[in-house]
Amino acid sequence: MSGLLALCRQCYRSALVPPSSLVLRQFTTSQILLASNRHKAPKIRVPSKKAAAAKARRKAALAAKAIDRSEFLTLADAIAVLRAVEVASPNSTLDLYIKTEMKNGVAVPKGRVNLPREAKAMSEDKILVFAEGRQAEEAKKAGAHFVGGPELIDGIINNRFQATTILCTPALIRAITPKLGRVLGPLGLMPSERRGTVTDDIAGYIQRIRGTSEWRADKTGNIHMPIAMMHFPVDDMVKNIRHFLTSVKRVTGNTKEAEDSRRTKGSGAKPVTVISKVMLSSRQGPGIHISDY
Structure with a gap:
């Protein structure tokens, strides 16, 4: 009894409680999942270009049969x-x-x-011509609305010249392509030899398209x-x-x-x-x- 009196008040109370009434803390031995693995998103499979093209062909074939x-x-x-x-x-x-x-x-x-x-009623074509010298004069007489050399490039980029048809002489096509290729290409307005809009016969081209609609x-x-x-x-x-x-x-x-x-x-x-x-x-x-x- 003298030994118990030497204990502090808290330890004294604990010593008086019988072992059967103590609540034992339960511990688990199972593995704990890491948070990074629990929330990890599933990997998305991206199809290749070849597989995507084949899928598009199959879809188009089914649509054609459905008509x-x-x-x-x-x-x-x-x-x-x-x-x-x-x-x-x-x-x-x-x-x-x-x-x-x-x-x-x-x-x-x-x-x-x-x-x-x-x-x-046909809307009027706005014709812009990249030409110099005699060809520029012929283009003006044929009815072109804007005629000039590389100085017209900034006006096209800034939408000051809104043309529906753009022609160019072979001598100037290399000078305008680096700056205008990406601007006029998507619009279908970039002069091209295949389309006949890069030509030395500017006046003849303007005469041929007169009275036509695009x-x-x-x-x-x-x-x-x-x-x-x-x-x-x-x-x-x-x-x-x-x-x-x-x-x-x-x-x-x-x-x-x-x-x-x-x-x-x-x-x-x-x-x-x-x-x-x-x-x-x-x-x-x-x-x-x-x-x-």
């Missing part, structure tokens, strides 16, 4: 249906839609056309064109559509002449851009697939 061929009409039947829908709106527009299959590295299809009967696909290959008015005779509608389709086929390499040149070895013919869809529509009418384009 109901019974929904396709001939050009004459499609015009008849849309004229019946728009019978109360003779001044509405007949619109033509063409879908081209764009490939990597292929220029956006664009061209010029002079329809047998214009569906709407068409251009968007970045995904879609071409939209108001092709006729509903009050036009059917023959005029068909002529406009056929004329425009011929222009698109020529640019995309879908003509018989282009096919023959591709068969000739070493001809250097450009690859064909496939036309996958042609549709006619109107303001109130449906979009109708054309079967005989």
Whole structure:
């Protein structure tokens, strides 16, 4: 008893409690997961370019099979249906839609056309010409709106010169390409020998495009064109559509002449851009697939 009195008050109380009433702390021997492993995100597998391209081809093939061929009409039947829908709106527009299959590295299809009967008033072309000396004078006389040398580059970059057509002489093309290639290239306005916009015959080119209108696909290959008015005779509608389709086929390499040149070895013919869809529509009418384009 004397030994207990020598203890402090807390130890004295602990000594008086029987061992059976003590609460023992339980310890676990299981392994503890690290927080870094518990919250680690699963690894995402990124498909290769080849696998992604194969998936896109399979998806396009399934979409092509899903199209109901019974929904396709001939050009004459499609015009008849849309004229019946728009019978109360003779001044509405007949619109033509063409879908081209764009490939990597292929220029956006664009061209010029002079329809047998214009569906709407043509907007004026703004022509800019890179030329000097005698060729510059000829360009001004031919009707070019902006004529000059490399000093026009900053005006194009800053949007002071908003041209719809840009021409250049071969002597100046190397001077303007480094600064304007990335600016005009995506817009389809960069002068090019293949398109005929790099030429010494500037005046002749301007004369050839006078009275024509330019068409251009968007970045995904879609071409939209108001092709006729509903009050036009059917023959005029068909002529406009056929004329425009011929222009698109020529640019995309879908003509018989282009096919023959591709068969000739070493001809250097450009690859064909496939036309996958042609549709006619109107303001109130449906979009109708054309079967005989």
